[in-house]
Amino acid sequence: MRGKKMQEERTRVVGPFLPIWQEALSDRSGVAFGEVVAPHVRLEGSIFAAPIEGREKVWTSLRAAGGITDALSFTRESTAPDRSYLEWKLEALDRQFEGVTVLSFDSAGLVDNVAVHHRPLGGLLAFSAEMSRRLGDSLGSGLFYEAPPG
Numbered sequence: 001m002r003g004k005k006m007q008e009e010r011t012r013v014v015g016p017f018l019p020i021w022q023e024a025l026s027d028r029s030g031v032a033f034g035e036v037v038a039p040h041v042r043l044e045g046s047i048f049a050a051p052i053e054g055r056e057k058v059w060t061s062l063r064a065a066g067g068i069t070d071a072l073s074f075t076r077e078s079t080a081p082d083r084s085y086l087e088w089k090l091e092a093l094d095r096q097f098e099g100v101t102v103l104s105f106d107s108a109g110l111v112d113n114v115a116v117h118h119r120p121l122g123g124l125l126a127f128s129a130e131m132s133r134r135l136g137d138s139l140g141s142g143l144f145y146e147a148p149p150g
Contacts, residue, residue, distance in 0.1 A: 017084040017103060018077045025066065030059050038110040045116035046099075047128035049142055057139045058114065064134050068092045068127065093130060095123045 024033040034055060043058040044051040052061050071091040078085040082105050090097040097118050104113035118124040125145050132144035 015079070016077055017079065018074055018086060021084070021086065021103065022074070025062065028063075030063075033059050033062075036111055037114075038106055038108070038112040041110075041112055041114065043114045043116070045114075046118050046124050047116070047131060047144065049144065050140070052139055052143065061131070061135070061139060062114075064131055065127075067134070068130050090118070093123070093126050095126065097123050097127070 020036055024036050027033060037055055037058070039055050040053070041055050041058050042051050042053050043061055052058055069090055069092045072088060073090075074086055074088045076085075076087040084103045084105075086101040086103070088099055088101065090099065097120075099116065099118045101117075102113075102115040103111050104115075106112040118127060125147070128145035129147040132146050135144070137143075
């Protein structure tokens with residue numbers, strides 16, 4: 001019985017999650033974000049030295065990143081029963097970035113993991129350093145790259 005249920009879950013049709021994610025990110029109050037993200041959500045990615053845990057801290061980090069961003073456009077979405085892959089282009093800090101965000105869903109359909117990967121390396125280090133400048137240790141110590149003085 002278990003094998004049949006797992007097979008059904010793997011073959012179910014998955015709809016686009018991008019419009020829901022964009023709405024959640026654009027709602028400055030955080031209410032829409034809270035409706036689609038699990039309380040125990042985890043945020044990880046190339047700009048972080050360690051994962052960020054919990055809805056409030058993840059929201060704070062994503063809002064700070066949004067404050068650095070001049071333009072963001074999603075270019076492609078691929079979905080699976082438990083994931084959504086969002087490719088994007090970003091302008092920030094007088095630089096051009098490309099990357100992918102991987103959203104993982106728990107059994108209730110809420111986002112329980114967000115993995116954000118920026119490129120190129122020089123840009124992601126600058127982005128991480130700017131996050132450090134804006135957030136300091138408010139989300140935990142040593143989460144962001146700190147550029148050497150000078």
